[in-house]
Structure formats: structure tokens, C-alpha cells
Amino acid sequence: MAQLSAILKQATGVVAARGEGVYLYDEDDRRYLDFTAGIGVTSTGHCHPKIVEAAQKQVATLIHGQYTTVMHRPLLTLVDRLGEVLPEGLDRMFFANSGSEAIEAALRLVRQATGRPNIITFHGGFHGRTVAAASLTSSGTKFRSGFAPLMAGVHVAPFPNPTHYGWSVEQATDFALKELDYLLQTLSAPNDTAAFFVEPVLGEGGYVPGNTRFFAGLRERADQYGIQLVVDEVQTGWGRTGKFWGEDHFDLKPDVLVTAKGLASGFPLSGIAASSELMAKAWPGSQGGTYGANAVACAAAIATLDVIEEEKLVENSAARGAELKDALAKVAADHPQITDVRGLGLLIGNEFRDADGNPDGKTASAAQQEAARRGLLLLTCGPWGEVVRFIPALVLDSDQVNEAARIWGEAVAAVTS
Ligand code: PMP
Numbered sequence: 001m002a003q004l005s006a007i008l009k010q011a012t013g014v015v016a017a018r019g020e021g022v023y024l025y026d027e028d029d030r031r032y033l034d035f036t037a038g039i040g041v042t043s044t045g046h047c048h049p050k051i052v053e054a055a056q057k058q059v060a061t062l063i064h065g066q067y068t069t070v071m072h073r074p075l076l077t078l079v080d081r082l083g084e085v086l087p088e089g090l091d092r093m094f095f096a097n098s099g100s101e102a103i104e105a106a107l108r109l110v111r112q113a114t115g116r117p118n119i120i121t122f123h124g125g126f127h128g129r130t131v132a133a134a135s136l137t138s139s140g141t142k143f144r145s146g147f148a149p150l151m152a153g154v155h156v157a158p159f160p161n162p163t164h165y166g167w168s169v170e171q172a173t174d175f176a177l178k179e180l181d182y183l184l185q186t187l188s189a190p191n192d193t194a195a196f197f198v199e200p201v202l203g204e205g206g207y208v209p210g211n212t213r214f215f216a217g218l219r220e221r222a223d224q225y226g227i228q229l230v231v232d233e234v235q236t237g238w239g240r241t242g243k244f245w246g247e248d249h250f251d252l253k254p255d256v257l258v259t260a261k262g263l264a265s266g267f268p269l270s271g272i273a274a275s276s277e278l279m280a281k282a283w284p285g286s287q288g289g290t291y292g293a294n295a296v297a298c299a300a301a302i303a304t305l306d307v308i309e310e311e312k313l314v315e316n317s318a319a320r321g322a323e324l325k326d327a328l329a330k331v332a333a334d335h336p337q338i339t340d341v342r343g344l345g346l347l348i349g350n351e352f353r354d355a356d357g358n359p360d361g362k363t364a365s366a367a368q369q370e371a372a373r374r375g376l377l378l379l380t381c382g383p384w385g386e387v388v389r390f391i392p393a394l395v396l397d398s399d400q401v402n403e404a405a406r407i408w409g410e411a412v413a414a415v416t417s
Contacts, residue, residue, distance in 0.1 A: 011372075011380070014372070019034070022393050022395065032372075033376045033407070035391065035404055036379050039391070040240055041265070042265055042266045042393055043238055043304075044265045044304055048303075051265045051307065054302065058299035064291075072295045075295070077298075079093050092274055092275065092279040095269065097270060097291050097297075103232065104130060104132050104133060106230050106256045106272045108282070109274065114228060119136060119153060119154050119155070119193070120184075120196050122156070122197075124139050124202045125137060125139060125205060126202070127199075134147060137204075158172075159198075159210065160172035163340050164208075173217075176217075196218050198229070199233075201246050203235040204381050207347060207382075210250060211250065234259065236347065238262030239314035243314060255278060256274045263301050269294065318345055324348060324401045334409070337352050339352070348389065349388070361386045366415040367408075367411050368380050370412075376408060376411070
């Protein structure tokens with residue numbers, strides 16, 4: 001009998017048998033409030049009837065219309081429909097399967113388009129696990145260790161992370177922009193720098209939102225030097241933050257937008273969007289793949305867009321997110337171990353620190369495990385695993401917010417008393 005390798009680690013011991021909306025059921029039919037949503041993927045809830053219907057219909061029509069061989073209607077319709085939600089001017093798309101692959105597609109695009117070798121990323125950023133994506137990742141050594149040498153040509157600048165530095169947002173932003181200029185002057189000359197890769201909110205790095213002035217600073221330098229601004233919306237897109245894109249909070253205009261996760265409600269699909277001018281500078285036919293833009297995944301993505309619009313899920317993410325953040329702040333007020341509750345929409349992190357003010361991954365993990373035992377599934381993030389994150393499906397209602405906050409309060413009390 002074969003077994004799963006220990007290189008795959010799970011955050012909970014649950015064996016999921018079925019899912020419905022915000023709930024997962026295990027093989028004994030025990031119900032869990034799923035505030036992980038497959039790491040922010042199943043934003044329309046598990047097995048939303050409209051997604052199921054669209055996927056089932058597509059399965060019976062055409063499963064795999066390999067896109068470097070033939071075109072298929074779900075892909076063409078999806079591209080057309082994405083025009084409704086993509087930032088103005090970003091109207092050329094390329095599709096792949098995972099976030100990491102889309103990051104690599106963006107990398108190939110900006111290097112080909114600029115002819116420049118280097119990339120600047122921001123400390124705490126997570127962009128994936130393949131060699132190139134891991135090379136751009138600085139949210140934890142666990143994503144890099146034992147895997148070196150990684151790709152050359154990557155430089156890491158500070159992200160304005162107020163809680164990490166113990167500074168105000170203004171101070172952290174001044175520092176980050178000053179260090180970026182220093183880096184461009186001392187390590188990676190603008191003429192050697194193809195792109196900045198940045199998340200609107202650090203995801204795996206601890207649920208740390210960026211800010212408008214910082215992103216304006218990146219935009220300004222990108223425009224000045226012809227550096228491409230690649231915004232990684234893999235975790236923050238599709239309504240997750242209470243606006244359609246995370247960048248919408250910060251008036252941030254990317255040159256390349258990278259999307260995945262919430263895009264197809266659980267089917268593997270990712271993509272990049274850029275202007276026709278930028279895409280025209282890359283080499284035609286230089287990107288492809290066997291499974292990219294799978295027909296069933298594209299049909300599910302079209303249905304996902306419909307559901308988001310019909311059920312006003314972006315608005316619901318903002319409204320339920322505000323309720324959830326309030327409720328979690330109340331739990332934190334009773335427990336000094338939780339030193340910060342932060343995030344946007346339904347992407348909320350609870351940071352744990354010990355009595356000396358150091359990141360406390362041990363207590364965060366104990367609280368996450370205890371919540372799972374009590375029927376609430378959560379994940380951790382942050383370099384030390386010190387943040388417990390809440391990323392439920394956007395179909396969440398107020399009763400589910402209250403139930404989750406109650407279980408969370410009890411779980412935290414149980415592990416800190
Ligand atoms: N970028 C971001 C911001 C992510 O959160 C993730 C996944 N957590 C990725 C890229 C990589 O996506 P995938 O796991 O699908 O390769």
C-alpha cells in the first residue's frame with residue numbers, strides 16, 4: 001500500500017467528504033465552518049449550484065480543447081467577459097493553471113518585453129513555489145530552504161510593514177521608498193531592472209496591507225525608468241478584499257496583473273493581463289502549456305463572474321468583512337496575546353506576540369488547531385506562523401460571522417488561559 005509523502009503537510013486532520021457553501025463535511029458527516037476556502041479559492045462557496053451546473057454542462061460538451069492546438073468557446077467568452085472587470089487598458093490575457101505558473105508567465109513577459117534581467121520584489125512577498133516564483137518569494141525560508149541555488153537577478157526591497165518594524169505606516173513607507181532608491185542606485189540599475197513584483201496585501205507574509213503612498217512611489221519609479229509594475233492579485237482578487245481587486249484600495253495601476261485562486265471557484269485556472277503594447281513586445285508563441293485555460297475551468301470562471309455579480313459578493317465581502325473584523329477585534333481585546341487584527345474585506349489576520357513582544361507562532365498554531373477541533377477551519381501565515389488568517393467564502397452571512405467569532409473566542413481562551 002502506498003502512502004502520501006511527509007513532504008505534504010496539512011493544517012488540519014480533516015478528510016473532506018463534501019462541501020456546501022461556507023461548510024465542509026468530513027467522512028463522518030461532521031460539519032465544519034470553513035474559513036480557509038481552499039486558501040482563498042472557493043469564493044463562491046463550496047459547490048455553488050451555478051458553478052456545478054456550468055461545469056457539469058461543460059464536462060459533457062468538451063473537457064480539454066488544448067489551447068495551443070484549437071480554441072474553445074468558454075475561453076473566448078471568458079476573455080470577453082474579463083473586459084468587464086480588468087483594469088482599464090489591460091485587455092490582453094494569457095492563461096495557465098496555477099498562481100506560480102502565472103507568475104512565471106509574467107516574468108517571461110517582462111523580461112522579453114524590456115530585455116532587462118533583474119526583478120525587484122518586496123520583503124515578505126509570496127509568489128509561489130516553482131524555482132522562479134520561489135526566487136521572488138521572501139515570506140519565509142521554508143519556501144526556499146534546501147532548494148538553492150534559486151534564480152539569479154532577484155533583489156528584495158522592504159515592504160512598508162508597520163507592525164514588523166514597529167513604526168507608523170508613514171515611517172515604514174518613507175523607509176521602504178528610500179531603500180528602494182538605494183537599491184536602484186547600488187544593486188540593480190534601472191536599466192537592468194525589468195519589473196517590480198508586488199502584492200497589494202502581503203498574503204503568506206502575514207496579511208499586511210500596503211498603502212496608497214507606497215504604491216504611488218512604485219508607480220512613479222516604474223514610469224520614470226520604464227520598469228514594469230507587476231501586481232500579484234492571486235490571493236487578493238475576485239472580491240476577496242471587499243473590492244474586485246486588492247489594488248483598487250490603493251489607486252494602484254499595474255502594467256501586468258496576475259490572477260488565480262478565486263477566478264474559477266476551485267478549478268485550476270490562472271492568468272495574466274497586460275496592455276496590447278506590452279504583450280506585443282513579448283515573443284509571439286513564447287508561452288503555452290498542455291492544460292492552460294482548460295474548458296471546464298473557463299466555464300466555471302464565467303459562472304463565477306455571474307455569481308459574483310448576481311449575488312453582489314464584492315459588496316458582501318466588504319460588509320461581512322467589516323463585521324468579522326469588529327468581532328475579531330473584540331476577541332483580541334480580551335486576549336493580550338493577539339496584538340493586531342488587520343486586513344481588508346474577508347482577508348483578515350490575527351497576529352500573536354508573546355509577553356516580550358516577539359512573534360508567537362506557537363500560540364497562533366495552538367489557537368488554529370483548537371478552533372479546528374471546535375469546528376472552525378483556519379490557516380496560519382506570517383514568517384513565524386504568528387498570524388491566524390480568516391479567508392472564508394464571500395457568500396458568508398452574518399450568523400456565520402457570529403458563529404465563527406464565538407468559536408474563535410472560545411478556542412483562543414482555551415489555549416491562552
Ligand atoms: N501569489 C500569491 C499572492 C499567492 O497567495 C499564491 C498562493 N498562495 C501564489 C502566488 C501561488 O499560487 P499557486 O499555489 O496556485 O501556485
